[in-house]
Amino acid sequence: MDTRIIVVTSGKGGVGKTTVTANLSACLAKQGYSVVAVDADIGLRNLDVVMGLENRIVYNLVDVVENACRLQQALVRDKRVDNLYLLPAAQTRTKDAVTPDQMRYLCNSLRGSFDFVLIDSPAGIESGFRNAALCADEALVVATPEVSSVRDADRIIGLLEADGKNSINLIVNRFRQKMVDKGNMLDVNDVSEVLAVKIIGVVPEDDSVVISSNKGEPLSLGLQSPAAKAFKDITDRLLGKDVPLSLPQGEQGRGFLAGLMRMLRL
Amino acid sequence: MILMTDEFQATLKGERGCLRLVVPEGPPDGELVPLIDRTLDDAGKIVDGATIILDFQGRPIPGGVVLEIMEKTLLPRRLTVREWRTFDGKSQEMLKRMGLRTFERDPLEKKGLAGFIKNPPSPALILQRSLRSGQKVEHDGDIIIIGNVNEGAEVYGTGSICILGRLCGLAHAGCSGDESVLVVAGHFTTNQVRIGEKICYHDSKAPWWGKTVRMVVKGDQIVVDELAF
Ligand SMILES: Nc1ncnc2c1ncn2[C@@H]1O[C@H](COP(=O)(O)OP(=O)(O)OP(=O)(O)O)[C@@H](O)[C@H]1O
Ligand SMILES: [Mg+2]
Numbered sequence: 001m002d003t004r005i006i007v008v009t010s011g012k013g014g015v016g017k018t019t020v021t022a023n024l025s026a027c028l029a030k031q032g033y034s035v036v037a038v039d040a041d042i043g044l045r046n047l048d049v050v051m052g053l054e055n056r057i058v059y060n061l062v063d064v065v066e067n068a069c070r071l072q073q074a075l076v077r078d079k080r081v082d083n084l085y086l087l088p089a090a091q092t093r094t095k096d097a098v099t100p101d102q103m104r105y106l107c108n109s110l111r112g113s114f115d116f117v118l119i120d121s122p123a124g125i126e127s128g129f130r131n132a133a134l135c136a137d138e139a140l141v142v143a144t145p146e147v148s149s150v151r152d153a154d155r156i157i158g159l160l161e162a163d164g165k166n167s168i169n170l171i172v173n174r175f176r177q178k179m180v181d182k183g184n185m186l187d188v189n190d191v192s193e194v195l196a197v198k199i200i201g202v203v204p205e206d207d208s209v210v211i212s213s214n215k216g217e218p219l220s221l222g223l224q225s226p227a228a229k230a231f232k233d234i235t236d237r238l239l240g241k242d243v244p245l246s247l248p249q250g251e252q253g254r255g256f257l258a259g260l261m262r263m264l265r266l
Numbered sequence: 267m268i269l270m271t272d273e274f275q276a277t278l279k280g281e282r283g284c285l286r287l288v289v290p291e292g293p294p295d296g297e298l299v300p301l302i303d304r305t306l307d308d309a310g311k312i313v314d315g316a317t318i319i320l321d322f323q324g325r326p327i328p329g330g331v332v333l334e335i336m337e338k339t340l341l342p343r344r345l346t347v348r349e350w351r352t353f354d355g356k357s358q359e360m361l362k363r364m365g366l367r368t369f370e371r372d373p374l375e376k377k378g379l380a381g382f383i384k385n386p387p388s389p390a391l392i393l394q395r396s397l398r399s400g401q402k403v404e405h406d407g408d409i410i411i412i413g414n415v416n417e418g419a420e421v422y423g424t425g426s427i428c429i430l431g432r433l434c435g436l437a438h439a440g441c442s443g444d445e446s447v448l449v450v451a452g453h454f455t456t457n458q459v460r461i462g463e464k465i466c467y468h469d470s471k472a473p474w475w476g477k478t479v480r481m482v483v484k485g486d487q488i489v490v491d492e493l494a495f
Binding site for chain 2: 125147151152154155157158159161162163164193194196
């Protein structure tokens, strides 16, 4: 089985990595793929709560790499949908509890047994992020349309590129068209122009996200909402389906130089 | 002229009387030592005892890897490293802390002499890529960037700096004190530009914001003019 290992990362904290990991994992599983969502945010675990699986955790990622249990024992199966598993983080340890070699070993153990492995990365550019990204074939970078978030995403993309990752897609989260119209928020085009990577989806600011996180019920397993639709579209695009991105159309380029840069694909 | 691309192969090139080993950004840290070893092996006798520039382009290099490179590839061949080059700001700081030479430029104190003693002209650095946040380029000579300089990226050149794309980060031309140089930006959206020892500040209300501009020092300040061809 060809396994796609995808890291969900952002640089800046609180922009929606965990939300994206939980919702895309559930969406992929609902479409019939076998999926493991890995919480690599060791010490600050969240993914279990957002997925609603916190009560059933016995072992965690650190137990697995320290050989305190087998991988199968640590995987928490989601009862609401077939083939969805969570590998929870340890809450009582820190990022240093896992070495790059252990992370590599873990990813190799998961490779071949699942269609997708989604890794929820911690914020920052330190060892926690590096471990999360280490074995990923692809990266989903999450950014909100704010200057600080975009700058951090840029930093992360630079590091991913320097590590030889060439499949990097961007998710713009918490997008608010009304604020863009009033000139108070970056447009998706502004973000894409700075970051120069492919945008795989735009998730609107949506109360249903908060409600579903608190209920521990990923959107694709429950609520219908604009955000749920966005996650479904992103899942389809990940699967190679041609779902047009309904981006608000803005000014396309800026004269001769912009044209030249587009030609040079910069 | 030095042409830099991000090919996925280590290459040896001549640069100002020594060899420059360009290390690809792609392979993981663990593969660097064998890769450098192989490249030096392929080059054969000419590298023995040579002086080289190790150019890691945009990749961050952890301290451990630096030590391993020294121990396994440089020391056995009696190589002298003139410069450890990387655009990664954090790695540059680390290398400097370890006392390794990262980039040769005249210290600012020598500025008084700079006007009288002209260094032989250095080749321009042509960079065919964009610089992302946290990446930094330093070069003794002119710099041409065929790409953008994003917010949080930095460019330091002892000569002029020409950026074809967007300039959102920091450009410091004439960083050894030469104020006869210029900065050109294809799309100007940055808050600060430095030439020699002059600094100028801008915001989005500036009439040249978003335009193609040239900046030079006139009198005791940096003046900006919009370019139209
Ligand atoms: N599209 C959205 N609409 C509304 N609220 C959202 C949206 N996306 C995320 N949130 C909320 O933002 C908060 C942070 O999200 P989340 O925990 O997924 O971020 P994170 O990047 O994983 O954070 P950390 O860096 O701390 O791990 C949560 O309360 C979440 O419910
Ligand atoms: Mg999180």
